[in-house]
Amino acid sequence: MKVAIIQLGYADGSEEGVEARAERAAALVRRAGAGHDLVLLPELWSAGGFASREWEERSQDLSGLADGHLPPALVPVAEATREIGAVVHTGSHVERTAEPGEEGRHLWNTSVVLDPQGSVCATYRKIHRFGFGGGEPKLMEAGTDLVVTELPAPADGVQVALSTCYDLRFPELYRLQLDQGAGLFLIPSAWPMARVEHWRLLLRARAVENQCFVVAGNTAGTHAGVEMGGRSAVVDPSGVVLAEAGSGEETLSVELDLDEVERVRDGFPVLSDRRL
Secondary structure, rough: OOEEEEEEEEEOOOOOHHHHHHHHHHHHHHHHHHHEEEEOOOOOOOOOOOHHHHHHHHEEEEEEEEEEEOOOOOOHHHHHHHHHHEEEEEEEEEEEEOOOOOOOOOOOEEEEEEOOOOOOOEEEEEEOOOOOEEEEHHOOOOOOOOOOOEOOOOOOOEEEEOHHHHHHOOHHHHHHHHHEEEEEEEEOOOHHHHHHHHHHHHHHHHHHEEEOOEEOOOOOOEEOEEEEEEOOOOEOOOOOEEOOOOOOOOOEEOOOHHHHHHHHHHOOOOOHHHHO
16 A cells, blocks of 8 residues: 655645645645545644634534535545545545534544545544643543544555544544454644654654554644644554654655554564553
């Protein structure tokens, strides 16, 4: 499986709206994703990971996804997806479940995966919300459902588990996903530079302790006054970093040998010794 990670960059003061950012993301998908089986965009790129005051305004109505109705943030990306014929994890977006002022309005941090035809094949609502009582916990609902699925061709051949950014700090989530057959963790993120060494350590830890591939995409630049960490990475089931980005906007391209999951587990069957 050939994987591309798009480490999208921000620039404070750019006044880039949702539609403009979606067009930029789509252009990167076309350029960097061509010739790949799976493409990953980062967390909340359409709204801004730390721009909580803008989340309401930049939220997306995802209620029509099952019927093929895509919101503004996804239309250009879906067009690019169809052009390159890959599976595209579009990162996560601020999902709204009703219009402003309507009863039952909620916001979620929701990931959307598109098949090569540009149709939705998987979604995931972030379970662990970052903010210590503010930010996501104050403004967003928590997801409850684990998502482990085999993606359609050409990104098939392995059970893929979806999670998002802060989820990475909770190893029990990944062990539960392992128990559902996961062989690859796909993690869009908006992780700050202030804790980027935690990020780098945790990516390898999740790979080693579960003997799974980790494909993790972060953002770059500065947004809402927060310097983003970059360092998107691909880690193999033995914890070897196959590729790592720097701190600026860039893309990674990595070929994964999916049989490596079973080779590592057979060669060092630590998971068979679990007692809890």
